[in-house]
Amino acid sequence: MTKVAMTLNGKKVTADVEDRTLLVHYIREAQGLTGTHVGCDTSQCGACVVHVNGRAVKSCTMLAAQASNAEVLTVEGLANGAELHPVQAAFREHHGLQCGFCTPGMIMTAVDMIQRHGGNLDEKTIRHELEGNICRCTGYHNIVKAIKAAADQMSALQTAAE
């Protein structure tokens, strides 16, 4: 057992877990945040994507101990109180989900790609960036639309603020 401490969605948390505990299980079971999903056992589906120190990673492919003392952001940490994050709002607006199982990972991947590319996101780039996220319902079109809309909106807001 190891004591693993980290900052999770801005809050300092700690838990005693087995060394083999995956980050996703630490988040879901030790911390009770079940927004982060597990959709496969081959590191391919992306339902488990969270941000560790500002970068999107698959939390099923990292030990909790590796994230010791890191800043971790999950889908629960995106909204500002009752106000949805622009990417969450765009997924709702553009019908970017059906069953919703892949959605937390899609949204965390989308937020990461918008942070890296700013407003320069075209459809081709979005589709390439989504290679690690699998959705079995939507056929991706509306997910791509939602991400494009959120990216455009977020860069417009940023330009207005400057």
Add this chain to the structure above:
Amino acid sequence: MYETNYHRASSVEEAGKLFTGSEDAKYLGGGQTLIPTMKQRLAAPVDLVDLGGIDDLKGIAEDSGALRIGAGTTHYDVATSDVVKRLIPGLAHLAACIGDPAVRHMGTMGGSIANNDPAADYPSALVALGATVTTSTRELSAEEFFTGMFETALEEDEIVIAVSFPVPEKSAYSKYPNPASRYAMAGVFVAKTKDGSVRVAATGAGQDGVFRIAAMEQALAETWSADAVAGISVDAGDLLSDIHGTAEYRANLVTVMAKRAVAAAG
């Protein structure tokens, strides 16, 4: 996953000590191969020695005509590095084609070459660019380092420290990814060195992992053009044949990828 004991090393020496002090240890790089393998219970080390906290293994630097990349540097950092894009754009492009963004954020060059998956991308770049691998005990040429499918010259406790790439005149990589896994079905790296010699290395297709294609190297040394390699095919007898594609299909892909790589290098 079976039980394991996690250790985070802060230096190469400490990592080596932790490793030799264990009856059955494995180094952990970015974990993008080792953790899935442990989840499948195909690996079950008693001790895991995490190299992720060792600063000496990270970083990219220009060093007298060569580009030195620390073994712990992530695929993402190679793909987006201004120095790599300026000196060896083919290498930056290769790194940008590995897996997906989340895999690139964690996976490292050292982990990829130590694993030497026959479908991994980096081995082709190391061989075609004539890179040198620095380990905790010695220096090896890329061709000495890669010894076969999932096999390298590394001793059990030996750590990859860095890879040094001589800066070529031009180079490029072209890959046909497996549509599901994104690993290479065939990937070809072509490089023309500053003294005019040419090296061509293919990954994803060979039964023994990465291999050079001498006939293409000769043809390109005479005429650097995609047409020069269009008529050259590799022997399907030495290639992988599996549910993803037959050896004949892969042989064809190798020629097509070589043509595209030469065209991309310009």
